[in-house]
Amino acid sequence: MADLRRPRLAVWKFASCDGCQLSVLDLEDDLLAIADRVEIANFREASSAVADGPYDLSLVEGSITTPEDARRIREVRAESRLLVTIGACATAGGIQALRNFADVEEFRRIVYARPEYIQTLTTSTPIREHVTVDLELRGCPISKAQLLELFNAVLFDRAPNLPGESVCIECKRRGNVCVLVARGTPCLGPVTQTGCGAICPAFHRGCYGCFGPQDTPNAASLSEALAALGMSPGELRRFYRTFNAGAPAFRAAADAIAEERPA
Amino acid sequence: MTERTIAVDYLARVEGEGALKVRLDGARVDAVELRIFEPPRFFEAFLRGRSYAEAPDVTARICGICPVAYQMSSCHAMERAIGLCVDNGVRALRRLLYCGEWIESHTLHIYLLHAPDFLGVPDAVHLAREQPEAVRRGLALKQVGNRLMTLLGGREIHPVNVRIGGFYRCPSRSELAAVRPEIVRAIDLAEETVRFAASLPFPPGEEDYEFVSLRHPEEYPMNEGEVVSSAGMRWPVDDFESAFEEVQVPHSNALHSVRRGGGSYLVGPLARYALNRDRLTPRARRLADEVGLEPVVRNPARAIVVRAIEVLLACEEALRLIDAYREPPAPFVAPPPGWRGGVGAAITEAPRGMLYHRYRVGPSGLIEEAKIVAPTSQNQKRIEDDVRHLVERSLALDDAHLTAACERAIRHHDPCISCATHFLRLDVERR
Structure with missing residues (x-):
């Protein structure tokens, strides 16, 4: 067999918790096998040896929150054949996108009280709002199984199999009792993309939406059901506004909830 | 001799984004700046107006390397605000979960980040x-x-089962027993890890640290205890903010912690070990003796051996907790009806050292104020001191070697820069 050139991997970090990068190192059983098949050219969290681009595959963690990072992501794009975002920060702006809903004037006043110390944008935005993204891995954090699927797909030059259906489908397959129907526990599973393994319902709690919206979410219907369980408008809005608050379908769902009437 | 600048533009094999700048004037070290350019994410801001119950899941996202630490400190702080007491079974499961994080995080640092140096x-x-x-x-x-x-x-990163008052679902005895053989095997691996770490070639260089950690009456500290210092002081957790203060510096997106009336101090494995060696398991203590680990380790390079000892301790603790486990009568306790908010603070021992959380919760259960002090923020100034001393005694090295030595000196402390950046609190700016 011909000695194929190993694809060159780079892993980049923007505003994030480092958890999705850690998922690469958490592929314990497969890590050394991957390192055999892929050249780890630039992965600062794991190696002090850094090779210049171009790179065949760039994994991008984190959202864009500073002017410098808005510039840097363009450089990353220019050096990357495939650019794949990993996790909710890179894909939807992450939990730090909650700043996008803050009182901007108040926020600005607070943030820029020491402008000489801190440089930050008033928004946290996903990578796709800045450059073309080839593929997105969802999750807070990403799933190791999906990460492995991505490596396999790149190595065999095929499209990865990443389902866009809801957590409910996976939850039924796992044999969980529905927490929403059977226990009246608020659950975002019906509108959230699968990939996590439906772990929250397996632990008797409702899904909190860390994989972001599924392909065809009916948030209006779910919001009605959740309100019927007794969730207040404030609680409901916060439910959609966590790690994927900036994802369009969740943003719209939160925006659609009527203001609480003063008591 | 002319001016000389040593710069590490991007620290590798640490969590998060940081850099180092050292300015030399002849043999005099003018400035050492551990720059943290990890963008601030303003957790203390978005926590305001969120439910008290959301703190564990939200603060876990400060750090993907030690999410359990954030979940534990936030749970304990909220439970103190509410006045909740948890069942012993819940207490055991929390310590077991923390053992998992210590094993994972320390082993990551020992083998993947530190040993290569x-x-x-x-x-x-x-x-x-x-x-x-x-x-x-x-x-x-x-x-x-x-x-x-x-x-x-x-899941291993951002676990979903932790809640204020306990867990969403507690495992049965048989579910825990299923991992027993793996833990038994892990104890042997941990012992081999201690020997591996102790056999590494260490550079010389002792530092005069003030160590600060939790201390518990019976256990090696994880979730509970009072704060003690190697300078002979002790404080209840509620006095943390009066005993230690944070100072903002221009070169970093992180605040520096110092002890009021003192100076920089060190938290983490070296501190825990120095202040709690008598709380190690007999086997861990025996092995520490056998590999020549003195009761107080002042050479930061040898923190890798102390981490390995703590991994052994965590594996042995895990086995003990699994064997003694009794499923609690209920997976969690809820706040009493009519709870109208309050203030609570807690410290737990993250793998990298003490993690302080304080919350003020309003009458409707929404967070009004949050304060979080991460281990790396506390160590940042002390790490700069280490680098300064290293440079002072290594002036003969050329720039490339000196730069590499500085970078290694920082990695000895396993800094987590993602964590460190949150301490840019909004209430600072309002003064």
């Missing part, structure tokens, strides 16, 4: 070519830590 290789992949059995051992041990977190928390 002593063996002259850039990373664990290169290390695996020279010492495949060592890297395989490290990955297997790390996996046991992750296995515990997955069993108790649903």
Whole structure:
């Protein structure tokens, strides 16, 4: 067999918790096998040896929150054949996108009280709002199984199999009792993309939406059901506004909830 | 001699984004700046107006390397605000979960981030070519830590099962017993790890640290205890903010912690070990003696051996907790009806050291104020002091070697820069 050139991997970090990068190192059983098949050219969290681009595959963690990072992501794009975002920060702006809903004037006043110390944008935005993204891995954090699927797909030059259906489908397959129907526990599973393994319902709690919206979410219907369980408008809005608050379908769902009437 | 600048533009093998700048004027070190350019994410801001119940899941996202630490500190702080007491079974499960995180995080640092420095290789992949059995051992041990977190928390990063007052679902005795053989094996791997770490070639250089950690009447500290210092002081957790203060510096997106009336101090494995060696398990203490680990370790390079001792302790503790486990009568306790908010603070021992949380919760259960002090923020000034001393005694080195030595000096402390950046609190600016 011909000695194929190993694809060159780079892993980049923007505003994030480092958890999705850690998922690469958490592929314990497969890590050394991957390192055999892929050249780890630039992965600062794991190696002090850094090779210049171009790179065949760039994994991008984190959202864009500073002017410098808005510039840097363009450089990353220019050096990357495939650019794949990993996790909710890179894909939807992450939990730090909650700043996008803050009182901007108040926020600005607070943030820029020491402008000489801190440089930050008033928004946290996903990578796709800045450059073309080839593929997105969802999750807070990403799933190791999906990460492995991505490596396999790149190595065999095929499209990865990443389902866009809801957590409910996976939850039924796992044999969980529905927490929403059977226990009246608020659950975002019906509108959230699968990939996590439906772990929250397996632990008797409702899904909190860390994989972001599924392909065809009916948030209006779910919001009605959740309100019927007794969730207040404030609680409901916060439910959609966590790690994927900036994802369009969740943003719209939160925006659609009527203001609480003063008591 | 002319002016000389040593710069590490981007620290490798640490969590988060940081850099180092050292300015020299002849033999005098003018300035040492550990720059943290990790963008601030303003957690203390978005926590305001969120439910008290959301704190564990939200603050876990400060750090993907030690999410359990954030979940534990936030739970304990909220429970103190509410006045909740948890069942002993819940207490045991929390310690078991923390053991999982200590094993995972320490083993990651020992084998994948720190050991390469002593063996002259850039990373664990290169290390695996020279010492495949060592890297395989490290990955297997790390996996046991992750296995515990997955069993108790649903997944290894940002576990989903932790809530204020306990867990969403507690495992049965038989579910825990299923991992027992892996833990038994992990204890042997941890012992081999201590011997591996102790055999590494260490550079000389002792530092005069003030160590600060929790201390508990019976246990090696994780979730509970009072704050003690090697300078002979002790404080209840509620006095943390009066005993220690944070100072904002222009070169960093992180605040520096110092002890009021003192100076920089060190938290983390070296501090815990120095202040709690008598709380180690007999086997861990015996092994520490056997590999020549003195009761107080002042050479930061040897923190890798102390981390290995703590991994052994965590594995042994995990086995003890699994064997003694009794499923609690209820997975969690809820706040009493009519709870109208309050203030609560707590400290737990993250793998990298003390993690302080304080919350003020309003009458409707929404957070009004949050304060979080991460281990790396507390160590930042002390790390700069280490680098300063290293440079002072290494002036003869050329720039490339001095730069590399500085970078290694920082890595000895396993700084987590993602964590460190949150301490840019909004209430600072309002003064």
